[in-house]
Amino acid sequence: MARIVMKFGGTSMAGTERIRRVANIVRKQQAAGHEVAVVVSAMAGETDRLVNFCREANALYDPAEYDVVVSSGEQVTSGLLALTLQSMGCKARSWLGWQLPVHTIEAHAKARIESIEADELIASMQSGEIAVIPGFQGISDHGRITTLGRGGSDTSAVAVAAAVKADRCDIYTDVDGVYTTDPRIVAKARKQTAVTYEEMLELASVGAKVLQTRSVGLAMKEGVRVQVLSSFIGDDAIPADELPGTMIVSDEEMDQLVEKGEMERQLVTGIAHDKNEAKIILTRVPDKPGAVAHIFGPLAEASINVDMIIQNVGRDKGETDVTFTVPQADLTRAQALLEDRRSEIGFNRIITDSKVAKISVVGVGMKSHAGVAATMFKALSDRGINIQAISTSEIKVSVMIDEDETELAVRVLHTAYGLDAQDEAA
Numbered sequence: 001m002a003r004i005v006m007k008f009g010g011t012s013m014a015g016t017e018r019i020r021r022v023a024n025i026v027r028k029q030q031a032a033g034h035e036v037a038v039v040v041s042a043m044a045g046e047t048d049r050l051v052n053f054c055r056e057a058n059a060l061y062d063p064a065e066y067d068v069v070v071s072s073g074e075q076v077t078s079g080l081l082a083l084t085l086q087s088m089g090c091k092a093r094s095w096l097g098w099q100l101p102v103h104t105i106e107a108h109a110k111a112r113i114e115s116i117e118a119d120e121l122i123a124s125m126q127s128g129e130i131a132v133i134p135g136f137q138g139i140s141d142h143g144r145i146t147t148l149g150r151g152g153s154d155t156s157a158v159a160v161a162a163a164v165k166a167d168r169c170d171i172y173t174d175v176d177g178v179y180t181t182d183p184r185i186v187a188k189a190r191k192q193t194a195v196t197y198e199e200m201l202e203l204a205s206v207g208a209k210v211l212q213t214r215s216v217g218l219a220m221k222e223g224v225r226v227q228v229l230s231s232f233i234g235d236d237a238i239p240a241d242e243l244p245g246t247m248i249v250s251d252e253e254m255d256q257l258v259e260k261g262e263m264e265r266q267l268v269t270g271i272a273h274d275k276n277e278a279k280i281i282l283t284r285v286p287d288k289p290g291a292v293a294h295i296f297g298p299l300a301e302a303s304i305n306v307d308m309i310i311q312n313v314g315r316d317k318g319e320t321d322v323t324f325t326v327p328q329a330d331l332t333r334a335q336a337l338l339e340d341r342r343s344e345i346g347f348n349r350i351i352t353d354s355k356v357a358k359i360s361v362v363g364v365g366m367k368s369h370a371g372v373a374a375t376m377f378k379a380l381s382d383r384g385i386n387i388q389a390i391s392t393s394e395i396k397v398s399v400m401i402d403e404d405e406t407e408l409a410v411r412v413l414h415t416a417y418g419l420d421a422q423d424e425a426a
Contacts, residue, residue, distance in 0.1 A: 001033035002167040003125065007135065007157035010044035011174045012231040013077045022231060023084040025172070030090065030130055037121065037131040037164060039157040040081055042073025047150070063108030067137075067147045070109075071097070074134030074153070082132045092130040095121060097145065102138035102159070104146045111146035113138055113155065113218075116163035125164065133160060154215035162222035169219070169226045170245075171211065176230035177246035178203070178210050180419040181271040185410050188420040192270070193263040194247040196254050199270070199362055202396045206360035207274030216248065225249055251364070267365035267372065268417040273406050274358045277307065278331040279388065282338070284319040284348035294345045295322060298337055304330045307358070308389040308400055322347075323389060325400060328354055356388065357406040360398040361413060373397045379416035385409050 006029065008022050022040075030036045042050075050070045054061045078094040085092035100121060104111035121131055135153025140146050148155055154171060161169035176191065178200065183189040195203070197220035204213040210228055219226050229245025249257075258265045285291055292311065299306055304326055312321040326334050331354055338350060366372045376397055380387060385408065389400040401409055414420060 001035070003035040003164060004029060005037045005039060005157055005161040005164065005166045005169045007039040007153060007169065007171045008041065008231055009153065009171075009173050010041045010046070012172055013040055013042070013081070014044040016080075018231075019077070019080055019084050022172075023081060023088060023090075025231060026081075026085060026130060027088050027090055030128075035125040037125060037133060037160055037166075038081065039133045039135045039153060039160055040074060040077045041135055041153040042077055046073040046076075064144050067108045067145050071134070071137040071145050071147050074136050078132045078134040082130075085130055085132070090130055091128055092132060093124070094132045094134070095124075096134060097137040098139040098143075100133070102156070104138035104140060104148070106140035106142060106144070106146060108144075109147055110149040111138060111140070113148070113159045116159055118160075118163040121160075122164050148214075151212035152214075154212040155218055158215045158218045158222070158224050158226065161224045162218070166224070169224050171215075171226060171228050172231035173210065173228060174230065174232060175210060175228070176244065177228050178208070178248075179270070181410055181414050182273070185273075185407050186414045186420070189414065190419065190421040192246045194249050194254055194257055195269050196251050196364055197248060198251070198395060199364055200248045202360070202362045202393065203270050203272050206358060206362070206396065206398060207272040207276075208270065211248070219248060220250075223250065225253075265365065266363060266419075267369055268361055268363035268419065269365075270362050271410050271413050271417070271419070272360045272362065273410050274360075275403055275406060276328045277325045277356055277358045277400065278328045279323065279325050279353040279356050279400065280331070280334060280338070281351040282322045282345070282347040282349075283351065284317075285322050286346045287318050287320040291346070292322060294341065295338070296324075298341055299326070299334060302333065302337055304334050304337075308391040308398070310389050325356070325358070325389065355403045356400050357403045357409075358398050358400055359406065359409045359413065360396055361417065362396045364395050366395050366397075375416055376413060379412050380409060383408060383412050385412070 012022055026038055054066045054069050082092045082094045102116050103114045135156035136148050138146050157169055178192045178195055179189040181189045201216045204211050204216050226248040227245050257263050307325045310323040361376055385401055385405050387399045391398045
């Protein structure tokens, strides 16, 4: 039988009834003979409530004490799940971040896991005990509680799976897998049997909300097989071992699935969208060496991530316009920082636009097939959708468009790449 790490998010843990449903799913996995560890998030909305308490207590709060407060949400759900499992006759206990321990770098509110001491945890699992672990938290070298940043429970689950050498890490969410695009926008979106780490990393980074980016990167680095599936399933649902969700796997395993005929290799895996982008244009920037360094150096020092960048054709007076995007939440800060550096950078005006969206086409098939970008540009052009900026990677093409055209662009591209699910009658 297998050693499995299961992770349940905030919506899955939101209240006693849902925790009981989760406990039932976990109990079935152990009853099938598997060794099981469970990583849990705080109840939906609980972390926001705790963050607000910190702000009310002290607007300039100490990050170390902030971590003490916000990490308590996961402590509550881990204890409640262990209690519920015990009520079902299961042997279960909670393991807090400092009890394993989960060692992190001391960067409060955005810590990174360095190592997990898993010997006692493995021994407990081998004895038939279900381990319930609060996600999102660890302990610093100085013995202080740390948190991993929002969405960190996915990363916790993958790290635990790597530490115990699990056969699989099942991440239960409010969706039942990874789709070719958001099924709320495209009714014919298809659930994927499997996607590669690389594809999932790109999808997560460009707006797909299924998995947290850092968790995918860690899974890829450690070779952890991840499965995405829904916790909102009935008691008569297919067991997780029969793979009802989407597997996140290596290129090698993907090739094996294709060879076995379990899935087809696709040119494009998915279409993602992100409305949390903002555009900044700096006009009449001096067109000379070092000019753009004066723009992007200060933004990098302020930890403001810059995505798409366009430097327009130079003007007659040795000037150029520079266009780039930043996260919408950082727009005001970026604008203020650039205004402070106006004389150093030498630009004339700042023009901003927060009503933009990024649309991305992702697929490993792009490595060996030409024309993916051309298909994207033609499909958007045919529907009169203007492209404001473009960025690419080896397996991704992203464009910036007007926010109001987001849903139309996603539907058009989903059809253009042949991703629409076929009607049952067809």
